[in-house]
Amino acid sequence: MNTDNLFKPFTLKSLNIKNRIVMAPMTRSFSPSGVPTADVAAYYQKRAEGEVGLILSEGTVINRLSASNDANVPHFYGDAALAGWQQVINGVHAVGGAMGPQIWHMGIMDNHHSGWLPEVPFEGPSAFNRPGHENGKAMNEADITDAIIAYGKAAADAQRLGFDCVELHGAHGYLIDQFFWDGTNNRNDIYGGKTLAERSRFAIEVIKEVRRQVGKDFAIIIRLSQWKPSDYNYKMAANPEEMEAWLKPMADAGVDIFHCSQRRFWEPEFEGSDLNFAGWAKKITGKATITVGSVGLNGDFMAAFAGESSAPSSLDELMRRMDRGDFDLVGVGRPLLADPFWTQKIREGRSAELKGFTKEALGTLVID
């Protein structure tokens, strides 16, 4: 199999990366009181040493008291956490890598199994995180304005610390996605509405504020998913026209790269074409896209959370789509948890040495 196109450099504004492999954002919960430790820095540095082109950090939360449901998820605000992130990016750059933080607000959450709770109730567009499941409060206009400012501040801090880009987490049922979805947004004001385009107003204001803070030359990625944690087959945009009405305004607001989250990258987005989500997003917006979802593995990540292992699998179908120009970059998650050198092994064709994924990889930060 020819993987040459995976190993071509990629440049877009502030991003200059040596290949097309992107480490997918993966929450690790190893940052006590929200502060990334030296082990967290070593973990990311090792993936950069292993030749990952662009590392996206685990979700790291903005400065809102209820942005997180987990005391060990890193903050992207406050002197101690930002000093931790400074060590992370310095370590990644020292070995020739590139990295952006995934900027996150979880929105209305279920309570974490640890029992930890934020000081104030969870907040979201409406009080629930799936139809019929209330666990917080609806944000008022002042909350929304403050959250938008907090996203912008986090992006400005990322740029100041020397990160190469930022990613906004707009996927997987968290705050931005809760605004998108009519199942979690029943507001009657300008942040609600009957159409997906109307409910995108919060995302667009966040993107504009982030763009205002970082200037025109800093790369902004947004991660989106059609699926919801409560419904893996859900499609917010039911056809290409609805997808265009959703994505184009975000591109116009300042998004450079759409990171299109699927569980399995080979699944077509709409009937009548084999294009996946990243393929459609690129075709519709003309922007660069990242595909992701079971690259190089034979089982998806929801199965991983249920404790299932996944064995290595061929990259033929990935390369068929990449060589055709469907997407620019390729997100890889679970293979990099236990194997920092996955990228190097792929480049050198050492497929017999690939490790796949087992649930033990979730329990520790593998640094060697």
Ligand SMILES: Cc1cc2nc3c(=O)[nH]c(=O)nc-3n(C[C@H](O)[C@H](O)[C@H](O)COP(=O)(O)O)c2cc1C
């Ligand atoms: C342990 C774990 C944590 C994750 N945390 C995040 C996260 O913080 N933000 C996010 O957007 N996706 C998160 N994801 C989803 C991954 O980024 C990725 O989309 C998913 O694992 C599919 O890629 P894979 O099949 O290569 O693992 C997580 C996945 C795993 C396995």
